[in-house]
Amino acid sequence: MNSKRVLKWIGCVVAAILLIYITLMVIVILLLVGSSEFKNSSIHLTEFRNSTLFYDDEDHKIADKVVAVHEVDNKLYYITLDGIGIFDENVSLLDTWNKDLNKYNTFIPRIDVKETHFNVSLDELYPNISSLDETDRDIWHEIFFDSEKRYTGPHAGYTIKLPFYVSYRKEDMVKHNDIVDLSTGHIIGKYGSEHILRNNAYYNFEFGKLTKIDFSQKGIYSYYSDNLNIGRFSKNNLGDEGYESYAQNELNKVRMKDLTVLPNLMNQQFIVFDSFNEFSDFDKDTFEALAINAIKNRKALQLGPLENQTLQQYLSK
Structure with missing residues (x-):
């Protein structure tokens, strides 16, 4: 009889622990979904440590030194000090589990120059952009040249005139944008x-x-x-x-x-x-x-x- 009571007591404790664990997991998931910055709640952008765009945790980096991110449908078109990239948010469950993200990420480096190139074209600024398909190239042209700013969001920036670009608005004691020279990869005006x-x-x-x-x-x-x-x-x-x-x-x-x-x-x-x-x-x-x-x-x-x-x-x- 005593052994049955002990087993019943252990069963109740285990059930209570499982219930608490499940409840906590549901709360965490709801918080992540509710505070998601992008459509894929596993993707985040931190302003610390070089403005890193990452998947799930910062050990699984998509890009760093991020200037802006424009979300179009289920793709992230991101701009960094070193180039531009496209990340497909439709990551499979298997690849999510294995954190295998390379196949979802395409990066186009900027030109390698030491002096600012005024009035540079997009193809001159990113020579390998021609390797992208026509749809992606059209979206990049709209991001950089569309005066109506069709692709906007909390982490979107905007072009002044290439190669000068205004970064997404960062949260600080004073909210600010930075002016970036995309041809050299330098921030030339902080806290604008x-x-x-x-x-x-x-x-x-x-x-x-x-x-x-x-x-x-x-x-x-x-x-x-x-x-x-x-x-x-x-x-x-x-x-x-x-x-x-x-x-x-x-x-x-x-x-x-x-x-x-x-x-x-x-x-x-x-x-x-x-x-x-x-x-x-x-x-x-x-x-x-x-x-x-x-x-x-x-x-x-x-x-x-x-x-x-x-x-x-x-x-x-």
């Missing part, structure tokens, strides 16, 4: 806040830095100013010396990186202005509109010094 393409030039406002990519002159013009640090417009950190020092150090890092990398990439067509007044009046008006939008679009910021004066007046003091 507001931007616009006007008169064959691309204008980008970052807190602390203004950038103009001039496609007519085939050059980049930048201006750096501590007066544009985000702390100067913060509602909560105004006058915080520690925060101000941190913002200045971050700007100094950006400036030093630009001065080290960009002159070589641009074949000396990287110009640093010492004064905001070196921009044209059209440029100044454009940057002022971008700066005001960048500040107004953030709840933690206020216009402050720009409420009673223009950006030109503020930066000319």
